[in-house]
Amino acid sequence: MSVQNYINGQYETPSSNEWLDNFCPATGEVYGKIPNSSKVDVENAYIAAKSAFPSWSQTTLEERSRILIKISELLEANLQRFAEAESKDNGKPVLLAKEVDIPRAASNFRFFGNAITQFASESHESVGHDALNFTLRQPIGVVGCISPWNLPLYLFTWKIAPAIAAGNCVVAKPSEVTPMTAYLLGEICTEAGLPKGVLNIVHGLGTTTGQAIIEHPDIKAISFTGGTATGAHIAKVAAPMFKKLSLELGGKNPNIIFADCDYDTMLKTTVRSSFANQGQICLCGSRIFVERSIYEKFKTDFVQKVKALKVGHPSESSTNIGALVSKPHLEKVLDYIEIAKQENGTILCGGNKVSVKDFENGYYLEPTVIEVITDECRVNQEEIFGPVVTIMPFDTEDDVLQMANKVKYGLSATLWTNDLKRTMRMSNQLQAGIVWVNTWMMRDLRTPFGGVKASGVGREGGFEALRFFTEAKNVCIKY
Ligand code: NAD
Secondary structure (H helix, E strand, C coil): CCCCEEECCEEECCCCCCEEEEEECCCCEEEEEEECCCHHHHHHHHHHHHHHHHHHHCCCHHHHHHHHHHHHHHHHHCHHHHHHHHHHHHCCCHHHHHHHHHHHHHHHHHHHHHHHHHCCCCEEEECCCCEEEEEEEEECCEEEEECCCCCHHHHHHHHHHHHHHCCCEEEEECCCCCCHHHHHHHHHHHHHCCCCCCEEECCCCHHHHHHHHHHCCCCCEEEEECCHHHHHHHHHHHHHHCCEEEEECCCCCEEEECCCCCHHHHHHHHHHHHHHHHHCCCCCCCEEEEEHHHHHHHHHHHHHHHHCCCECCCCCCCCCECCCCCHHHHHHHHHHHHHHHHCCCEEEECCCECCECCECCCCCECCEEEECCCCCCHHHHCCCCCCEEEEEEECCHHHHHHHHHCCCEECEEEEECCCHHHHHHHHHHCCCCEEEECCCCCCCCCCCECCEECCEECCECHHHHHHHCEEEEEEEEEC
C-alpha cells in the first residue's frame, strides 16, 4: 500500500515522484512505498497552511474544540484498523497499539480539544499607576511538527493536536520508517470537517523533507521529537531564523530500586518499563540500579521473568515482544550487545536474534539483561533504544544518585521506595524532567513533559504545549 502526502485536504503524490520502500518489521518484506517529498512539496504544504491560517485562527474555540473531539471519536471508531496498521508498520504487538498507542492518539485530540476552552491568560493591575496589563495568547502561524518512529501516531498527534487547538496551521512530517497511521489520519481529519490546509502531512526522509521544513523561513516554530543528534542539528539550523523550538530528545533513564519497596509491584513494573514496545520508548528504564541487600534476589527473579517473555509475530495475542522497527536498528542494538561483552559485561539472558517460524526475515531480538561492572561503560552511558537493560548493585543513596546523574541525558527517572523523605530528597536531586515513584509511565496529559541536558529543551503537555504553540503579547492600558 502506497502512502501519499495530505496537502490542502487532498491526498497527492510527491512532485519529486521519488519513492522509498516501506518495510514490515515482522516479516522483513517491503509492503508499500513512501513519498520522499522535496522542497516543492513542503512549499505546497506551507502555502496551503498559510492560506488556511486567517480563517482557522479566527474560528471560535467551541468550533475548534468540536472538530478535535470529532477526530478523537473517529479514531476510536477506527481503532482496530489503526492498531493493525501501526503494528504492521512498526513491529509492535497489535494489542499494545490497540490498548495504548491509538487510544492515546485519540486522547490527545480530545484532551487538547477540551484544554483550549480552559486556556486562560494572565492579567495584572498595576496598582498606583492606573493601568491594567493583560496578555493575549496568539497562535504563531504556520508551525512544523516532526516525530519519530517508536510511538508513531501517539507522538505525531501529541504535537498536532495542541498546535491546531491553539489556532495554528501545521506542516507535519512523521518518521519515514512508520508513515502509515499518519497517512490514514488525513482521511479522518477530512471526515471530521477539519478545514483544508489546517493540517498538511508530508512524508519523506529527514535529510530531504524534514530539512526542508526546518529550513523554511516562514515556518516559525518547530516541535520535534527524536534523537539528540537530530535535535542539535535542528537547533543549529533554526537559530539564525529565531524559530521557536521544542525539542524532545533521547534518554538513558535510571530505574532505582531500594530494598524497602513493594517488591512484587516493582518487579512486574520493571519488566514492563524495561521491555514495553521492545524497549523502544524514550522513557524506558534502561539502567537498573538495585540496593545491594536485594540485588541477588532481584537478579534471579528478574531474569526468570524476562526469560518467560514471548518474542513473536506482533499479531499473535500471546506475543509480549514484537519486532524491532528496522534492520539497521536491529543491527545497532546487536552491536551494543557485542560492545557490552567487550566491556566485560555479563549477558544474564537474551543477546541473540530470534527466528520466528514463518517470519524468519523479521527483526526479532531476545529481551536482554546485561550485568555491568561499572556505570561508566558505554552500554550504560549511550542510548541503545532496544530490548536491552543493564543492571548493577549500589550501596548508598549518594552513590546511586551520582551514578543516575552521571550521563549526558536527563529525561526520566524511576524510583522504588516507601521512604517519603528519601523520595523527596531524590526527586529534588535527580537530573530528569520526569520522576516516577513506585510506578512507571503513568501519564496525566495535564502535566509538563520533557527532558533536561541532552534530553531536550522545553516542555510539552497540558498548558505547556498551548503556551509553546502561542505567542504571549502583553497589552498595557493606562486608564
Ligand atoms: P531521528 O532523530 O532519527 O528522527 C526523528 C524525526 O526527525 C524523523 O521524522 C526524521 O525523519 C526526522 N529528521 C531526521 N533528520 C532530520 C533533519 N535533518 N531535519 C529535520 N528532520 C529530520 O529519531 P528516531 O530514530 O526516529 O527516533 C528515536 C529517537 O527518538 C530516540 O533517541 C528516542 O529517545 C527519541 N524519542 C524521544 C522522545 C521524547 O519524548 N523525549 C520520545 C520518543 C522518542
